Amino acid sequence: MERSARVAPGTSVDGTLRTALGGFAAATVRLPTVDPVTTEIVRLRCAHHHDCGT
Amino acid sequence: MPDCVSYDRSVGSLGQLTTEDVITRVLGGDRADHRSGLADVSEQLRAANEAAWAATSPRLLELCRVRIAILLGCAGEVDARTPGSGVSDDLLGAIRSWPTDPRFDVLDRACLAFTEHYVIDVASIDDDTVAAVREHLGDEGAANFVNSLLVVEQRIRLRLVWDRLFGGM
Numbered sequence: 632m633e634r635s636a637r638v639a640p641g642t643s644v645d646g647t648l649r650t651a652l653g654g655f656a657a658a659t660v661r662l663p664t665v666d667p668v669t670t671e672i673v674r675l676r677c678a679h680h681h682d683c684g685t
Numbered sequence: 686m687p688d689c690v691s692y693d694r695s696v697g698s699l700g701q702l703t704t705e706d707v708i709t710r711v712l713g714g715d716r717a718d719h720r721s722g723l724a725d726v727s728e729q730l731r732a733a734n735e736a737a738w739a740a741t742s743p744r745l746l747e748l749c750r751v752r753i754a755i756l757l758g759c760a761g762e763v764d765a766r767t768p769g770s771g772v773s774d775d776l777l778g779a780i781r782s783w784p785t786d787p788r789f790d791v792l793d794r795a796c797l798a799f800t801e802h803y804v805i806d807v808a809s810i811d812d813d814t815v816a817a818v819r820e821h822l823g824d825e826g827a828a829n830f831v832n833s834l835l836v837v838e839q840r841i842r843l844r845l846v847w848d849r850l851f852g853g854m
Contacts, residue, residue: 637815638824645740645829648733652832655729662722682808 703765704844705731711847734840737833743770745830748793749800750837751777756804759841761848792821796830803834 643649660670678684702710712727738746747770754762766774776788783789783797795817802810819827 637812638819638828642824642828644825644832645736648736648740648829648832648836651729651733651736652836655726655733658722658725658729662726680808 702761704762704840705734707761707844707847708840711851730840730843733836737836738767740829741826741833743767744772745793745796746770746833746837747772748777748780748783748789749796749834750841752780752783752797752800753804753834753838753841755781756801757841757845759845759848761844762841795821799831800834803831804838 660674665673708727708730712723712730747767750767751763754760754765766777779786779788780797783794789797795814799810799814799818802814815827818830822830
């Protein structure tokens with residue numbers, strides 16, 4: 632489902648928070664515990680659940 | 686298949702620990718083996734939590750943290766208190782009645798309404814619910830609030846999973 636933006640174009644998240652969140656996501660994906668295909672399926676499922684098109 | 690990460694199965698009861706201690710106990714904290722990647726996850730999760738509390742009003746985040754913990758049934762987080770949040774135990778104890786209790790102001794209510802919708806069905810949050818938060822926090826404040834909420838919610842959900850996997854409930 633497509634939605635219009637809820638915040639103004641150019642709105643940015645606090646840089647430290649954005650970097651830390653990205654770092655957490657990247658560190659999690661890098662874990663060797665789960666194979667890459669399963670990791671990607673979970674990532675896509677989470678993106679769908681959060682209605683995240685990026 | 687890659688080698689499996691070796692979690693410490695002897696973490697013991699987690700029930701009485703803070704979530705921060707649970708994270709350290711499960712992921713290993715400073716003692717974690719960097720080759721496993723767990724230390725990176727632990728460090729980034731800790732950094733994200735610190736950044737979340739710095740980027741958003743601690744009062745708002747504390748109210749929303751406890752509300753999330755109640756909704757998800759995480760007793761450890763319901764009972765926990767964040768130092769310096771400025772929220773009294775009395776107010777946190779009344780959080781279920783935020784829609785009618787006059788001690789919760791319009792900003793509290795806007796953020797708590799958003800939080801409840803976020804936990805229950807994040808993809809269906811309507812424009813009005815977002816607009817109410819933006820009205821008080823502005824665009825960047827709202828963006829920071831939502832990202833901070835994500836961090837708080839993730840930590841609580843992780844704790845719930847670990848409590849069930851490793852004991853402590």
